Amino acid sequence: MDQPPEEPYRCPAPRHKCAMNGDFEFYIYGSVLSDPASIQFKTLTFQRIINQVVPPICIDFTPIILVAGPDNVRNSVGVEFYLSLSDVQQICPPNRVKKQASQLQIRIGESLSEMSELSEELPQPIFIFINSKLIPTIDIKSPLNVNAIDYLHLNTVNANTITISWPPCNRNYYMVVNLVDIISVEELVEDIKTDKDRFFLALETKKKAKELFKNSGKDLETYKMTLLCPINKSKMKLPVKSVNCEHLQCFDLEAFISSNKIDPIWMCPICMRSCILADLKIDSFLLFIINSINLPKTCEEIELDANGKWKPCILNSDSREGILGTSCTSLEKTILEIDLGNSDDEDLGDFVKTVLPITSAENSNGSKPNICMNTTSNTLETNTEENLPLFKIIK
Structure with missing residues (x-):
């Protein structure tokens, strides 16, 4: 029997509690945090945050997606965001002022009671796509840094999409996406x-x-x-x-x-x-x-x-x-x-x-x-x- 065509999952949560409003769209249960400052990732000494393109969002992996049969069950989450003119200028500075281009940083973490900062230990294997391009990393860990020029639409018109797929889990995670500069010694x-x-x-x-x-x-x-x-x-x-x-x-x-x-x-x-x-x-x-x-x-x-x-x-x-x-x-x-x-x-x-x-x-x-x-x-x-x-x- 032919299976009906799959449709993208839409969050059933109320609009004011869902990450689908504004410039962000999640195809899974999620909520924009009322107090983003409460989410603390470990400070990275050699990276300087230029702009937070996706604010901290809580992801509840309740729905699942079946991929190639019932034995291959995976969670999937996607988010869309747009670059500002300032972001584009930071990534591609005029006259090559910076030694290297800014990077896109993806951080995903779990809140543990014994830790003041989020634990960035993630279930494996994880697959991440940015604008339909697969990140060629076998063992993806958080934080993940990629060259923004290679993956993003460097304009203010086209949306940039990040899609993450990983094994099923019953825990809540938080995600944030930043534009960062690498700082030298x-x-x-x-x-x-x-x-x-x-x-x-x-x-x-x-x-x-x-x-x-x-x-x-x-x-x-x-x-x-x-x-x-x-x-x-x-x-x-x-x-x-x-x-x-x-x-x-x-x-x-x-x-x-x-x-x-x-x-x-x-x-x-x-x-x-x-x-x-x-x-x-x-x-x-x-x-x-x-x-x-x-x-x-x-x-x-x-x-x-x-x-x-x-x-x-x-x-x-x-x-x-x-x-x-x-x-x-x-x-x-x-x-x-x-x-x-x-x-x-x-x-x-x-x-x-x-x-x-x-x-x-x-x-x-x-x-x-x-x-x-x-x-x-x-x-x-x-x-x-x-x-x-x-x-x-x-x-």
């Missing part, structure tokens, strides 16, 4: 280092150092801090830590973001606490030290005293051959005590805006200070006319 670093509110004041670091000495319970005279990032073992350029971290030690901003782009765990590499990007701040005091001309190029460690003054620690063999102009086979560490005058007592918050960051220790005029050592008296001399800090060798 370099862009995130630039955003943070140019934001004046993303810096710890130098006085804050000194205060924390004094508290560390006071609460240590030991007669500490100095506290050693490495200038090497615990992530890539290289000297830090932009030392950062979370506002929730209790330690003085920092890690490099770019190294931290890069590592979390590969494996997004977002934990402090020092204390292993949660460390999201929004909580990161640059340490002005440590940044000043890293960019100081008084810090030998090979120095990888400093010492802080109870008054917040710092001293660079260097290896004798490196410092005397590379900095002081004479060789030494001993590998014992030497502390160069630097008298910085009153600079340690000043707030360096404004200073960091002019020192972000330099690649080598140089004077403001671009010339390196020519420092030599008298091996007989162990004193330092300089042939520059500037008043350089005084050094004292402490073994």
Whole structure:
């Protein structure tokens, strides 16, 4: 017996509760949420939302569709939306202002009682069509990003259709569709280092150092801090830590973001606490030290005293051959005590805006200070006319 031709499913819900009104049309039970803000997806650090082309919608997979016989039962949902002129310009910017085109992002999630954000674990297999084009992905996961240019009608007249088909389930899901830009590591670093509110004041670091000495319970005279990032073992350029971290030690901003782009765990590499990007701040005091001309190029460690003054620690063999102009086979560490005058007592918050960051220790005029050592008296001399800090060798 010939089966009657299939007709598209139409939502029987009242019009004011159905997603078929406005620019959106669902061929399944669904409702536009009265409070879209209550639906929270996990924040994606490397994606910036340009526009929400389909607002959060609740999907109730009650009806089913039979495909090629009763043993192949699948749920199906479809939605239509239109691009605005602004959306089209964002996807295809004039004069190719952006490095890459914006992407269409589809997010589907389930609300679980033990989670504040939606779980994006989806039943498999799922098939997604955008304007009748199948997404060629075997294991589709949320969020799904596709190139908007390849799939969308880039005008304000033609409707864009998304159709999703997956195994039957008796749970409610939520879906949202966004236009997004992919953010690079370099862009995130630039955003943070140019934001004046993303810096710890130098006085804050000194205060924390004094508290560390006071609460240590030991007669500490100095506290050693490495200038090497615990992530890539290289000297830090932009030392950062979370506002929730209790330690003085920092890690490099770019190294931290890069590592979390590969494996997004977002934990402090020092204390292993949660460390999201929004909580990161640059340490002005440590940044000043890293960019100081008084810090030998090979120095990888400093010492802080109870008054917040710092001293660079260097290896004798490196410092005397590379900095002081004479060789030494001993590998014992030497502390160069630097008298910085009153600079340690000043707030360096404004200073960091002019020192972000330099690649080598140089004077403001671009010339390196020519420092030599008298091996007989162990004193330092300089042939520059500037008043350089005084050094004292402490073994």
